[in-house]
Amino acid sequence: MPVLAALGQGGPLSQKELARLARVEQPSMAQLLARMERDGLVERAPDPDDRRVSLISLTAEGRAKLPHAHSALLDTNNRALDGFDPQEIVVLQDLLRRFLANLDADCRSAGGDS
Template identity: 40%
Template sequence: MSHDDSLTRLMRHVLKLHRHSVDLMIQKYDVFPGQPPLLMRLSERDGQSQKELADSMLIKPPTLTVMINRMEKTGLVERKPDPDDQRVSRVYLTGKGRQAAAGVREALQVLEAKCFEHFSPEEKMLFRRLLWQVRDDLETFQRHFKDE
């Protein structure tokens, strides 16, 4: 099999197309690439600490800080000190951020429907199971390297 035919290359290409499509659909909300996961996490549970957000997004705290700073400038989020521990900063969606999160959620639903419009319910179920298996295999693989 040539490099052009590899499953990994195809998967990477599909993921890039998906992310680019999301980015195109949400740019009207002042949401930039990489920011949708933060919006979704805050829409599910507003007021998380920066550490909680970085851990759940699997990114380093300095990366999250840059993202939050940018989102504060566009009016999507705001930071407030934790009432019980002033050393902890909590991140909250603004009204504009809640609207953007709703727009992102809708864009993701539209895109998911488009991506799988030619799949039968059984094919979607099989594809989900196969992706879970790839995820589990990669997590096991990474744990192996962390344990060494």
């Protein structure tokens, strides 16, 4: 979903940019993109500014899947938050933001890209 969302909002993007946005390692992103390309959801084209880099964009089929993917994500989110009151959701979101910020800081201090 992060790849579909990122490409749906702006694309085309490089594999490196997508890995950073999805917070995964480059090899994992390469495998994911290979499967998505095989399934006809994304396509690659050479970057006109750097021929060593491929830019990934959604195909028409990939764009057609965006609404369903978004709906599935919302349904999952709603099920996960079932029984939480609005204030608890705010607290949870704050805690998760801090959690991710700590992970990002740890990766930066360790010299990681993701």
